[in-house]
Amino acid sequence: MNSNGSAHLLTSVLQSLQAPAGRNTNIRTIVNNSAVTLSRLTNPLNVSLLTTQVLAAPVLWNGPDLLPACQAVFDIFRLSTQERARESSRAISLTDWIEAVINGADSRVPRWKHALASGGILAAFEANDARLPFTTRSNLEAHLLEVVNFHFEFLTSGIETHSCVLAISNTYRVLTEDSKYLINYPALTGAILPAMFLSSEGYQTGDFLRQIDRGIPLPGKSSKLPAVAPFSLKEFLARPFIMNMGGLAKLAAISMDSSADAETINGVLSVLATYSRSLVSIWLETQLSTLPDNSVISYDPVQTNTAQLWHVLKASLFSAVVVLESVVRALLHSHQMSRNNEVSSFAGQIICILRDFFFITHRTNPAAFGTYQFVYHACIDMVMANPGQAENLAGQLAPIQTGTIPTHPATILRDLYFLNTLEYLVIACTPRFCTSIVSPSLTPYLANPSVNPLLREPFESAHSLMLAMVGCPQLVETSFKILPEYIESVFAAYPQFLSSRQFRLAISSLIKFTSPPTPLSGIKRDLPDVILEMLCARIEMADDKAPVAAWRPPNQEQQADMTPDGAAPAASQAEQEGFTERDACILALLDSLPFMEEPALMRWLEVSARIVGATVRGDSREILRGRFWDVISGELDVGRSQLAIPWWSEGGRETVLGISG
Numbered sequence: 166m167n168s169n170g171s172a173h174l175l176t177s178v179l180q181s182l183q184a185p186a187g188r189n190t191n192i193r194t195i196v197n198n199s200a201v202t203l204s205r206l207t208n209p210l211n212v213s214l215l216t217t218q219v220l221a222a223p224v225l226w227n228g229p230d231l232l233p234a235c236q237a238v239f240d241i242f243r244l245s246t247q248e249r250a251r252e253s254s255r256a257i258s259l260t261d262w263i264e265a266v267i268n269g270a271d272s273r274v275p276r277w278k279h280a281l282a283s284g285g286i287l288a289a290f291e292a293n294d295a296r297l298p299f300t301t302r303s304n305l306e307a308h309l310l311e312v313v314n315f316h317f318e319f320l321t322s323g324i325e326t327h328s329c330v331l332a333i334s335n336t337y338r339v340l341t342e343d344s345k346y347l348i349n350y351p352a353l354t355g356a357i358l359p360a361m362f363l364s365s366e367g368y369q370t371g372d373f374l375r376q377i378d379r380g381i382p383l384p385g386k387s388s389k390l391p392a393v394a395p396f397s398l399k400e401f402l403a404r405p406f407i408m409n410m411g412g413l414a415k416l417a418a419i420s421m422d423s424s425a426d427a428e429t430i431n432g433v434l435s436v437l438a439t440y441s442r443s444l445v446s447i448w449l450e451t452q453l454s455t456l457p458d459n460s461v462i463s464y465d466p467v468q469t470n471t472a473q474l475w476h477v478l479k480a481s482l483f484s485a486v487v488v489l490e491s492v493v494r495a496l497l498h499s500h501q502m503s504r505n506n507e508v509s510s511f512a513g514q515i516i517c518i519l520r521d522f523f524f525i526t527h528r529t530n531p532a533a534f535g536t537y538q539f540v541y542h543a544c545i546d547m548v549m550a551n552p553g554q555a556e557n558l559a560g561q562l563a564p565i566q567t568g569t570i571p572t573h574p575a576t577i578l579r580d581l582y583f584l585n586t587l588e589y590l591v592i593a594c595t596p597r598f599c600t601s602i603v604s605p606s607l608t609p610y611l612a613n614p615s616v617n618p619l620l621r622e623p624f625e626s627a628h629s630l631m632l633a634m635v636g637c638p639q640l641v642e643t644s645f646k647i648l649p650e651y652i653e654s655v656f657a658a659y660p661q662f663l664s665s666r667q668f669r670l671a672i673s674s675l676i677k678f679t680s681p682p683t684p685l686s687g688i689k690r691d692l693p694d695v696i697l698e699m700l701c702a703r704i705e706m707a708d709d710k711a712p713v714a715a716w717r718p719p720n721q722e723q724q725a726d727m728t729p730d731g732a733a734p735a736a737s738q739a740e741q742e743g744f745t746e747r748d749a750c751i752l753a754l755l756d757s758l759p760f761m762e763e764p765a766l767m768r769w770l771e772v773s774a775r776i777v778g779a780t781v782r783g784d785s786r787e788i789l790r791g792r793f794w795d796v797i798s799g800e801l802d803v804g805r806s807q808l809a810i811p812w813w814s815e816g817g818r819e820t821v822l823g824i825s826g
Contacts (some may be wrong), residue, residue, distance in 0.1 A: 200244035216269025232614035242285025284332030371444035378451035425495030441521035555593035558622035614662035778823035
């Protein structure tokens with residue numbers, strides 16, 4: 166392009182940059198025109214002039230939202246540098262052109278804007294299609310880090326800090342290792358987390374939920390005249406930080422790994438706790454939490470259902486868990502915090518943060534979310550290392566109002582999280598705590614089984630927690646008080662409300678925990694026989710025709726349940742083998758044989774053999790015979806085997822096979 170053409174293009178771009186900001190301003194056109202013009206200029210003075218004007222342009226900087234302006238300016242320098250690097254036959258060298266750009270970011274331009282110029286230039290070389298001379302790259306990186314370190318150290322919010330967060334998050338990947346070493350990571354951590362979760366440019370401490378809720382169309386309300394200005398999820402998702410939340414989370418995790426001291430960890434958990442508490446609180450207040458999928462949530466015709474909303478919520482969860490993973494790694498590696506008993510305290514805080522996120526996690530199938538599983542179980546292990554902290558955490562997670570089932574779906578999920586987590590923590594809880602908190606929390610779910618899918622999971626979790634309590638030596642008297650009601654609830658719940666797998670587990674666990682030499686056996690010696698007699702009575706009246714249908718948790722988007730490592734598990738026994746109700750009851754009896762005391766074992770071997778031998782359904786007969794043999798041949802200890810093997814060879818085999826003597 167000749168000099169006259171360049172001058173005309175420069176004049177046109179300068180005029181567009183000086184125009185006032187307006188609603189109809191096309192920022193993308195301004196970005197493209199400015200980038201093309203800047204890349205074609207050959208006079209260093211003009212390059213510096215246009216740089217200065219871009220960094221002060223009213224059309225970009227006088228609007229209501231400054232972070233999009235930062236992104237636009239960053240893109241101008243990135244695109245112009247990419248274009249300039251591809252054109253080697255210019256009157257001005259690439260090095261001189263970059264020097265002219267940096268000279269344009271002079272003292273008349275606020276320092277925080279300098280990061281956009283140097284960062285944009287560096288980001289242009291991410292693809293490695295051109296290389297910067299070593300001196301030029303070193304100067305650019307030093308210029309960028311000088312600006313961002315200053316603002317991160319002395320400012321933690323505002324457009325100045327947000328601009329530096331945007332610049333460093335988009336250039337971190339191209340920085341040399343020497344430059345990365347010079348970043349003030351504690352200050353970066355303290356700046357990036359509030360920007361992501363608490364600022365108006367990020368997740369707004371959850372306030373976006375309130376804005377969406379205000380714009381939900383109500384029955385009878387005119388669709389043409391919304392009561393408030395509509396909140397556009399589409400525009401929200403297009404914001405610079407929201408669009409780059411994955412990159413910000415990774416940078417925050419890297420920063421956390423490089424500044425893993427107690428003060429930094431405390432600051433990170435404080436930000437995440439503030440966000441998670443506010444998010445779930447606002448969620449409970451709004452009608453969003455009760456809307457079914459595909460509900461209309463806006464007058465905006467572009468967004469008509471809740472799919473985009475859940476996309477935002479899940480993205481915030483994933484971002485938080487990525488950061489928490491780095492915190493957990495720091496806790497696991499810190500000997501100093503372990504000595505000061507800070508690890509279990511921080512781990513308890515993380516468990517509470519995950520509790521607040523559980524209304525989102527539950528929808529994502531947490532078993533398939535490997536990072537979440539690592540964070541959750543590692544924190545459980547760290548808390549359990551300090552029994553006093555474990556009971557304190559259980560108290561923090563406990564329902565506010567025990568003894569009743571909540572009506573709000575999100576509150577039921579909080580109960581579910583409590584029941585699931587307490588299954589791990591109960592071994593460290595005192596009898597007093599279990600009497601006052603645990604028992605009243607699980608009893609309503611055990612006593613009131615429901616076909617409501619939302620109550621099915623807490624119902625089964627309450628069964629698992631009850632079995633965990635029964636197995637705790639220090640909770641013998643507490644468990645025994647509610648054990649009779651629990652045994653009745655197990656038989657009443659199966660098969661409509663309790664899966665075959667959990668029914669078998671419940672019966673065999675009850676026999677295990679009530680048979681000698683366990684503490685419970687000392688309270689009521691004949692309790693195993695009572696349970697088994699009830700089971701035999703149930704076998705006599707159980708259905709032996711139709712298999713019990715397997716049940717899957719609701720609101721999980723995976724087509725099949727996943728193991729924690731993301732692999733598809735083997736089919737459940739109910740699906741794979743087609744157990745009837747009678748089959749499951751007999752299998753529960755066979756599962757219990759290895760836990761019986763030796764005198765009781767001989768009696769129940771005969772009973773079990775007769776029941777199996779009397780089975781006429783072909784598929785069931787083969788399954789039950791195979792299971793009987795597995796127990797006899799491989800699951801009994803030495804003492805019980807010395808009784809069972811002779812019994813088998815002296816007529817037991819014929820009884821199992823139904824062969825008359």
